[in-house]
Amino acid sequence: MDSREETCQACGSSSGPLSKLSLGKDFFGRPYDRLSPLSDQNPKWYCASCSMHKNLHRDFRDILAEFDKLQASQSSELSHGDEFRRASLRLQEILTILTAPQQQSPFLETPVVTRLLEQLDTFTVPV
Numbered sequence: 001m002d003s004r005e006e007t008c009q010a011c012g013s014s015s016g017p018l019s020k021l022s023l024g025k026d027f028f029g030r031p032y033d034r035l036s037p038l039s040d041q042n043p044k045w046y047c048a049s050c051s052m053h054k055n056l057h058r059d060f061r062d063i064l065a066e067f068d069k070l071q072a073s074q075s076s077e078l079s080h081g082d083e084f085r086r087a088s089l090r091l092q093e094i095l096t097i098l099t100a101p102q103q104q105s106p107f108l109e110t111p112v113v114t115r116l117l118e119q120l121d122t123f124t125v126p127v
């Protein structure tokens with residue numbers, strides 16, 4: 001392991017084991033790199049807490065991108081009612097984690113998640 005891999009790339013912590021974020025499928029089960037900027041294809045090293053938050057961030061970003069498409073009347077994963085409900089539940093879960101004590105995310109701001117969840121809640125799913 002070389003020296004630049006010894007600290008978490010999100011919070012800089014050097015305590016505890018680091019894990020390489022595995023890039024698999026995205027929230028909607030698609031190959032991850034479809035929605036990702038090129039930089040995300042480089043493996044990054046995160047501490048346990050940041051790895052967890054990075055996964056939340058990834059799901060949030062996937063859901064946001066699909067919701068934008070839905071609002072623009074484009075083809076979207078969220079146009080399926082069950083995917084829409086799953087996304088809404090996932091956002092609630094993310095929010096619950098973010099608002100827990102000691103869970104400040106280096107990637108996501110709580111109000112941003114709250115706003116998206118509110119938008120989903122007031123959105124009428126097309127039949």
Ligand SMILES: [Zn+2]
Nearest residue numbers: 008011047050
């Ligand atoms: Zn970290």
